[in-house]
Amino acid sequence: MTSRRDFLQKAGLSTLAVSLPFTDALSAMSLEREDKxxxxxxxxxxxxxxxxxxxxxxxxxxxxxxxxxxxxxxxxxxxxxxxxxxxxxxxxxxxxxxxxxxxxxxxxxxxxxxxxxxxxxxxxxxxxxxxxxxxxxxxxxxxxxxxxxxxxxxxxxxxxYRMHFEAKTLEVVKKQRAGEFGKTLFFQGLSGFMIGDPTQWRLNRELAGGGSMMDIGVYSINGARYMLGEEPIWVTAQEVKTDPVKFKQGVDETITFQMGFPSGAVASCLSTYSMNNLDKFFLNGTKGFAEMQPSTGYGPIQARTNQGPIEAQHITHQTTQMEEMAAIILDGKKPLIPVDGEEGLKDLVIVDAIYEAVRTGARISLI
Amino acid sequence: MTSRRDFLQKAGLSTLAVSLPFTDALSAMSLEREDKxxxxxxxxxxxxxxxxxxxxxxxxxxxxxxxxxxxxxxxxxxxxxxxxxxxxxxxxxxxxxxxxxxxxxxxxxxxxxxxxxxxxxxxxxxxxxxxxxxxxxxxxxxxxxxxxxxxxxxxxxxxxYRMHFEAKTLEVVKKQRAGEFGKTLFFQGLSGFMIGDPTQWRLNRELAGGGSMMDIGVYSINGARYMLGEEPIWVTAQEVKTDPVKFKQGVDETITFQMGFPSGAVASCLSTYSMNNLDKFFLNGTKGFAEMQPSTGYGPIQARTNQGPIEAQHITHQTTQMEEMAAIILDGKKPLIPVDGEEGLKDLVIVDAIYEAVRTGARISLI
Structure with a gap:
């Protein structure tokens, strides 16, 4: 089975399969694939x-x-x-x-x-x-x-990106894509927690590549993109540091950042390692809103819109993520919100721009 | 009675009274004053x-x-x-x-x-x-x-400043001053509504002096200051405009702005005329938080902290405001949060800096 799957994948057949005409042979392959x-x-x-x-x-x-x-x-x-x-x-x-x-x-x-x-x-x-x-x-x-x-x-x-498969998140994203909130013009992401052990790798510039932004801040960057359904065209950012001993040179404690989008939407976000109670997404449109809190924590996500709470069973995010990633690899399934390298790269381009904005004080264009 | 009150005020006695030793005469004056x-x-x-x-x-x-x-x-x-x-x-x-x-x-x-x-x-x-x-x-x-x-x-x-006398606001402010939230490091103010009639004076640069910032945005500026209990030392700001017909040159539709404070606290705020569902304050500290929503609307304010909801009877804000302003003028009462010209000026200095930050793209120092 393994060698056959490898062969199919190398031949690109797992991707091709979805667009090929239905045949008994493919149907059998598909059934077999789901057992994999x-x-x-x-x-x-x-x-x-x-x-x-x-x-x-x-x-x-x-x-x-x-x-x-x-x-x-x-x-x-x-x-x-x-x-x-x-x-x-x-x-x-x-x-x-x-x-x-x-x-x-x-x-x-x-x-x-x-x-x-x-x-x-x-x-x-x-x-x-x-x-x-x-x-x-x-x-x-x-x-x-x-x-x-x-x-x-x-x-x-x-x-x-475990949140890309989380049921309430997907429900909010579907509503946004369907226009239920009208024109979505504002996203707010507050991502932070009070970090403990000062000797951990997350506070080591060499290993972490930065501070809170490289860890929890990425959730707000990524969230802004999937909640608004568009890509930012500019970034501004500001850094504050209250504890330069714990947060050494190059390790950001707190960064506020803003992103502008082609539609005129704006995102206003916080990334911090010095406060708890920060796990909130808020999406606001001309016809309605969605609020998520917790928005990215490991436990159950809470989401409500102007229509009321969104109900969905909590499944451990990493369980769903691995099931879905298996389907992507084995069946060529296309997720609603991508999780591929290009998706990761989009966040990194923004991380780079945020750090450049902090360093230069300038608005960084992304186009 | 009027001439006597005028005399007392001109003599500065209404202020002096609070620090003078108790006498029968003053007591009588005080009683009389409360009837005024x-x-x-x-x-x-x-x-x-x-x-x-x-x-x-x-x-x-x-x-x-x-x-x-x-x-x-x-x-x-x-x-x-x-x-x-x-x-x-x-x-x-x-x-x-x-x-x-x-x-x-x-x-x-x-x-x-x-x-x-x-x-x-x-x-x-x-x-x-x-x-x-x-x-x-x-x-x-x-x-x-x-x-x-x-x-x-x-x-x-x-x-x-009607909010300076609102009961739940004052309760949150007292808790902040008492250190109940620990070191308060983040304030978020979302202030906005979807403005109607495009011919109203609020959308006329000559009369309004700007757009949303000169109206609803001031609540977030002022709120940041009274919730954090300190004065900002820098401001950054970004403007976006989706409707240049309704919001003409010099009339801001949406501005995001940030303020840095001496303690290391940062405020992240939104001022807009193009969305509803925006009347939120969030104060976060190392030991707790306060959330107000609605935070400045004319109706009842809702406030909760990490300890639970804050209960207080809703009284029409302008009723309380005018009662308290009468006491300030007639009795020399000192409000917990000032409402005098110097307080108004502090907000205007920030408004100026926000517009300058929008114009120049630079971080504007306030010190």
Whole structure:
């Protein structure tokens, strides 16, 4: 089965299938495809890697089958906890050998930000599909290199945008696309939390590539884009820092940023590592509004519009994400909000512009 | 009684009284003072003037006794509706004669923005206390002239900041001052509504001095200052316009603006004339938050903190405002949040900086 799937994917048939005329043969292939399971290795066994592993227990079409870690004790623990065979365990020295492992289809890269590029490219060169945690890379240039590498290797590159599959988020997005809020002219994203341990990698410029913006701020950037359904044409940004010891040079504590859109819509966002109670999206239009709070947290999302609350069952975001990513890879399914490398790159272009706006004080054009 | 009150005020005794040792004589004066009523004329009988007149029906210490209007039919209607004697009715040609009218203590100027300065100075020169609707003037320079004129005339100058007396607002402000939210590092003010009739004075640059910022945007500026309890040191701002026909040159439709404060707090605000559902304040600190929605509308304010909802009886804002302004003038009462000319000027300095930031694209320093 594996070799046949590989053959189909390399031939581009999984994408072609959706536009080909219906035949019994294709129908049989389709049925067979839905039985297939995406066999995933997680690279980076930290707290978020653990969260993804736990979430995947409930997946039907994605299965955790391998690990890549620099810590032997973690590998041992995961082998036991998740029943991972020894032959699917790698470290950062030998993970390139994964190319010879026919039992792994994709690698979920959950290492610190600065390692996303080398690790993703390493995985791509090993011929495996890449799922990379957000932000995809430190900057747009790195993002472009990753896209090129995955394209050259003929593998998928996807970014861990779990909100793109969250039911209430999708309901709000569908209403926006259907014009239910009229002309949407304002988006507000407040993304932040009070960060703890000052020694963690997220506060290390070398590893994180920045501060709150590279972590929680990306949610507001990305949210503005999918909630408004258009791409910004300019960015302005302002930084404030109250604790220069905890937040060293190049590690942003708090940034407010604004984005202008072709329609005349404007987004006003906050990214911070020094306050809690900040997990809010607000979309306002000429005919109505949507409010989400929490908007991107790991738990249940709350959403309401001018029509009332949006009801949908909470499913662990990472469970849905991995199910849907399996369908994208295995069936060529097209998600309503993209999660591919180009989508990740769009956020990185904005991150670059925000940092440039902070540095120069100028309005940065994106066109 | 009037001449004695005038004498006390001119002697500065109403202010001195609070710091003088208790005596029977002062006690008697105090009692007498509380019986006094501030006799007010309204200048400008438009919709907001009518709202104030209606609200004053429930006042015990402020009484509508006169009108100034350019429209004889309005004067007739008000005479009948509010029992105003003919001798207390003026037009814009003869209102300076109000100086010879001992039965009017103060004039509430509710004319278009560009007339606030000449009218307020005219009232001051007639020796009457000035209550001026917000924004106090078109810019800081005008505001300074008004302050100087009122000082020279020995009369009070107050700005119609009704929220400064609103019970839930004051409760939030007291909690902030008491440190209940920890270090308050973020204020968000969303102020806007979809403006109707394109021929109204608010959309006329000559009369309004601008657009949404000169009207609804001032609430977010002012709110940021009283909610955070400090004065901004820098301003940035961005303008977007979707309808250049309705919102002509110099009339802002939508402005996003940010203010930085000495503590490291930042305010992120929206002022718009093209969307409803925008009447929100959000104050966030290291230990808690306050959320107000509606935050400045004429109806009941809703406020909650991390501790739960704030309960307080709704009283028509303008009723409370006029009662409290009477106490300021008659008793020398000091409000928790100032409403004097200096307070109005602080907002105008920021309005000037916002327009300069929009024009230049630069961060405007306020220090």
């Amino acid at each position: 399971v995406l066999r995933v290795a997680i690279m980076g066994l930290g707290s978020y890697g653990t969260r993804v592993a736990e979430a995947m227990k409930d997946c039907k079409r994605a299965k955790l089958v391998g690990v890549i870690s620099g810590t032997p004790s973690k590998i041992e623990a995961w082998k036991q906890k998740y029943g991972i065979p020894a032959k699917n365990c790698y470290n950062y020295e030998n993970y390139h050998q994964i190319k010879d492992n026919p039992d792994i289809d994709a690698v979920y890269v959950i290492t610190p930000n600065s390692l996303h590029k080398p690790h993703s490219i390493g995985v791509a060169k090993a011929g495996k599909h890449v799922i990379c945690e957000k932000p995809m890379a430190l900057n747009a240039e790195e993002g472009r290199e990753m896209i090129a590498a995955c394209k050259a290797a003929g593998v998928h590159l996807m970014v861990g | 009523v501030l006799r007010v004329a309204i200048m400008g009988l438009g919709s907001y003037g009518t709202r104030v007149a209606e609200a004053m029906k429930d006042c015990k210490r402020a009484k509508l006794v006169g009108v100034i209007s350019g429209t004889p039919s309005k004067i007739e209607a008000w005479k009948q509706k509010y029992g105003i004697p003919a001798k207390n009715c003026y037009n814009y040609e003869n209102y300076h004669q109000i100086k010879d009218n001992p039965d009017i203590d103060a004039v509430y100027v509710i004319t278009p923005n560009s007339l606030h300065k000449p009218h307020s100075i005219g009232v001051a020169k007639a020796g009457k206390h000035v209550i001026c609707e917000k924004p106090m003037a078109l810019n800081a320079e005008e505001g300074r002239e008004m302050i100087a004129a009122c000082k020279a005339a020995g009369v009070h100058l107050m700005v119609g």
